Amino acid sequence: MQFKISSIEITNFRQYEGTQEVNLKFDKTKNVSIIIGNNGAGKSNLLNAITWCLYGIEIHENKNVEDSGEEMPIINTSVLKATQTTKQKTFAEVTIHLETDKGPWRIKRRIEGIKDATGRDFIEDSSLTVVHPSGSQDIVDSGLATQMLINNLLPVALKNFFFMDGEQLQKLFQSSTPQKIAEAIDNISQLDLVKQSRLHLSKVESALRNSVKNTNPQLQPVLGKIEHIQQQLDDNSKTIKKIGDILEKDNQELITVKDYLKTHNSSELSKLATERDDILVPDIARIKTALKLKESQRNSYLVEIAPFILLKDIIEDSYHIIEEKVEKGELPPNIKENFIKELLEKGSCICGTELTPAGRKALEVYKKRAALSELSEISIIGKTEVSEILSDIQQFPEKMDIFNADLLDLEKRLKSNEMRVQQISEILKDSNIAEIIENEERRDDLIRLTGSNELKLKMLNREKETLDSELTKLKAEEKSEMTKDKKNSALKTKLTLVQNAIKTLENTETIIKTNIRKQVEEWTDKNFKKLIRKTDTFEKTTIDENYKVKVHHVDGYNAINRLSAGESEILGLAFMSSLMKISGFQAPVIIDTPLGKIDNIHTDLITTTVPEFLHGTQLILLVTPKEFNEKVKEELSKYLLRENCYRIVDENKKLSKIVSCHDNQTQ
């Protein structure tokens, strides 16, 4: 059955308080609808609201976790909190109106709850109501069986191929998802009738065997063995299924963890942290100390030399005065000034001769020279000291140049180290090392777990093969024993008939599944080639008997894990499209953040080729404003009805409203 979404009403669901409505018109050519919202605004929860309404399952359960780590209730937290005061139950509700080829449908899922005085939430199970046309009447269905109606529109196993997250779509075919591919192919193969017949015949076979057992006691050991082996085979199948499910889940988680670790590397980060904390920070402290010491040495030198330079002219003057006195011989050897003074006062020589006027004059001159002669020693020492001062002054520019060069070098090193520390801190600020280490440990655990489970599966499959072959032998023995006993001949005929029928059904199932797989393979290959436009790079796309999808590169290797985000997303769309083609399930395609990690070339392909390729299929894109840039807007304008553009306005991260782009622009 074909269906399209004509409107979505969301009431008190997650961050949508009150009722928000999105009405979508459909046009075969203009098949694209756009809902724009920032990260965290509520795009994913809009997708969640759709899958929750249809299947009671949210695609992005892990995103609805509060800061405290607790999962947020489906009912809007503010609305739920208000029930503490009103003491009356409240609800969250999502209603989807569909247009199907048999008339309109209304699907409503509602959940009620209350918060008690202590703050504990009491949330009831959700209820589903479907109003759908039957003949000329509308039938209202509710209760457990109602889910079947939705599954007839689009089986739950196929929902992930129609309602998806862009990033999940990019990872869809990474090596560990064959089980999901198998499940999808199984679903579209519509083998329910065959499977049910097989189950019924197995019960008949068991009942027949019990009758045989009662008439022929000789057969009992053989039948007992058969029963025992069948029990073992049942247990074996259950264990294989259980381990297979765990393996699938672990492999999915491993992809997510590995993906996270591609951009978060603890060894790189711890190297950076070591560089900062063990090398740069101590080095900065050392440089700062050295800088302080060097500045102190320079200051000390400046304080010591500055007076000499400031007094340079005076000191030079003094030097010249001393030098002149020396040159003129005015600094004679030490003569006692008092002796000359005495002679002048007495007016006679020590020999008693009176001093002549000329002699007195000469003595007067000599008296002054004698005063200087007392200063002879100190002056000569002074001349040496002053000379050294002048020499020190001359060295000033050179010494300062050395100080300055050393200081500059230290400052440069300091600046460079500080910049590097800042750079590293910026990188580390956005990285949660504990989280990275946790993920690395989880990756190692998962690798070990998946390895061990793969081994277990191999062993179980080998065991199954052994049991199967043993069973075949026992059944032959059973037939032979029964032939000996005529009473059992009728039963034997019946048993043989049933067993042959089971075998035929098994073969039929295998043939159908193989055929469907081959058809999906063929269409996926065709669609991928059509969408990717790189006919010279990829030779073909195949889905092997183990449901592993392979993209064969022209150079001969499987390129599935080397595809870019854009190529992977296009492969996902090609696969989804082939399921649609083969199964006849015509459901809307909703993609959350389709262009998130996509390069420009593939963005162009997705915004131009995909809408045309999905002609006639409703394509709802939940995009960020960054994704919906001018270029994308222009490219999609050909496929976008003006009325089908909505914007999620997040007044804060806990409260969102959906408004029409048109209304928003006119406001």
Next chain:
Amino acid sequence: MTTKHNNEPRDVGYSETFLDYYQDKSEDSWLRKESSSIFAGKNQKDLFIFAMALGKAKNKKATVKNKQSNVSVSAMTEKQKWALLSIGISESQDLICLKDESPLYSIAEKYAEEGMKIIQSHRDRYGINYPKFLEAELRDILGKGK
């Protein structure tokens, strides 16, 4: 090289106003090791000679009020002493002044007194960049002499 100076005073001093700057135990001391001043870790005699040279360079003297005779002359280096004595020699254009050095130290105190005021104003004006300013000033003096 040491020699016996004539009537060299035991100490020189400064006005009480500058006591805090000279005393290395004072919070405001320019000589404390922790001080941000260019004189951090230096001695009183270094500050005194520096201030004296600045005062002389500007050729300004000031009276010492409530003199604090705390700067030991014997602690001065011979070069510092000869820088101080050079002022007297140059001003008198004679060496006779060396016969009694005491008046030369008194004159130096007056120059140092003025010099302290100049240092204060420079510190206020240039802050932590004072060493850079001083270096530029000294290079300028040497440049002019060439």
